[in-house]
Amino acid sequence: MFAFVMRRLAVAIPTLLLLIVFSFILMHLAPGGPFSLERELPPQVLANLNAKYGLDDPLWLQIWNYLTGIVLHFDFGPSFVYPDRSVNDLIAAGFPVTLTYGTLRARFKTR
Structure with missing residues (x-):
């Protein structure tokens, strides 16, 4: 393995x-x-x-x-769209939602 x-x-x-x-x-x-x-x-x-x-x-x-x-x-450097935020900040803000959605999708996935 x-x-x-x-x-x-x-x-x-x-x-x-x-x-x-x-x-x-x-x-x-x-x-x-x-x-x-x-x-x-x-x-x-x-x-x-x-x-x-x-x-x-x-x-x-x-x-x-x-x-x-x-x-x-x-x-990942600074964000050009949001000057007061970094790309890491944007990823961290969206990660919990993405993780929740991915977990729910995997849990209720039909075969």
Whole structure:
């Protein structure tokens, strides 16, 4: 049983890392940016925001910082939508509801 779990982890962890890198690259290929939703920002304000969130760093450094934050600190970074909250805060707020729903669904699942 232990060998089975280890084999599954040996496949799952690199797969998750590849999916994270792939989605990170896709987000950078998409037009626009996180601060171009509603109205045009002055160039200096946009430069300050990019510097604050590390978006002016080279792409390889952004990916490295993101992956090390996730793997070493379980930190998904700041939320661009809710400036006063982190992504971890948003996950923590929704986790109890998701856990309850998943538990109830598994308990009452019909076969």
